[in-house]
Amino acid sequence: xxxxxxxxxxxxxxTGEKVFLECVQDMDHENMFWYRQDPGLGLRLIYFSYxxxxxxxxxxxxxxxxxxxxxxxxxxxxxxxxxxxxSMYLCASSATSANEQFFGPGTRLTVL
Amino acid sequence: xxxxxxxxxxxxxxxGAIASLNCTYSDRVSQSFFWYRQxxxxxxxxIMSIYSNGDKxxxxxxxxxxxxxxxxxxxxxxxxxSDSATYLCAVKTGYIPTFGRGTSLIVHP
Numbered sequence: 112x113x114x115x116x117x118x119x120x121x122x123x124x125x126t127g128e129k130v131f132l133e134c135v136q137d138m139d140h141e142n143m144f145w146y147r148q149d150p151g152l153g154l155r156l157i158y159f160s161y162x163x164x165x166x167x168x169x170x171x172x173x174x175x176x177x178x179x180x181x182x183x184x185x186x187x188x189x190x191x192x193x194x195x196x197x198s199m200y201l202c203a204s205s206a207t208s209a210n211e212q213f214f215g216p217g218t219r220l221t222v223l
Numbered sequence: 224x225x226x227x228x229x230x231x232x233x234x235x236x237x238x239g240a241i242a243s244l245n246c247t248y249s250d251r252v253s254q255s256f257f258w259y260r261q262x263x264x265x266x267x268x269x270i271m272s273i274y275s276n277g278d279k280x281x282x283x284x285x286x287x288x289x290x291x292x293x294x295x296x297x298x299x300x301x302x303x304x305s306d307s308a309t310y311l312c313a314v315k316t317g318y319i320p321t322f323g324r325g326t327s328l329i330v331h332p
Binding site: 142151152153154156159161169201210211212213214215216217 | 255257259265266267268269272311313318319320322323324325
């Protein structure tokens with residue numbers, strides 16, 4: 112079974128803090144993705160990576176950065192957290208461009 | 224702009240009935256189609272994938288794809304209260320899937 116894990120299920124941070132969200136997959140997938148999900152807005156793609164050290168902006172990259180130093184790990188960084196970044200953050204991975212995505216359990220981030 | 228449209232619902236069906244969930248998409252060259260189930264507060268879980276026209280069955284679930292009409296549907300037979308969730312349709316061309324906003328399904332006893 113594909114397993115995608117995320118470092119925290121719940122996280123509370125203060126405005127202005129630097130926040131790291133970690134995602135690890137154990138199936139040697141090439142592609143990894145970060146989404147946020149908000150009520151009424153659906154899933155929105157923040158960044159994705161199709162190879163180690165490669166990254167591409169998604170639909171809403173502003174205020175975020177990513178790092179992929181190893182194939183199995185994809186990190187999302189909030190350089191200076193703001194209250195409008197309070198959301199559910201979902202990591203996903205897929206084997207190839209055609210294949211389905213598998214999601215991690217999500218991190219519910221609250222920025223106070 | 225690629226679009227995937229789903230009726231937000233809620234779709235309410237009695238236990239034991241067939242639930243029919245529909246999805247339309249705008250990009251004619253889309254090649255991969257997926258249905259995910261998402262329980263409240265949880266992450267999406269893959270139910271079905273379908274790549275060619277026609278029906279694909281897996282247990283109580285049947286996915287139907289019609290590329291000419293640009294729609295994909297999910298049928299859930301013998302619906303159970305545990306099927307109550309939001310169902311997301313995803314359509315993929317290349318690396319990035321486009322997700323619909325989901326249809327809320329309620330199966331009442």
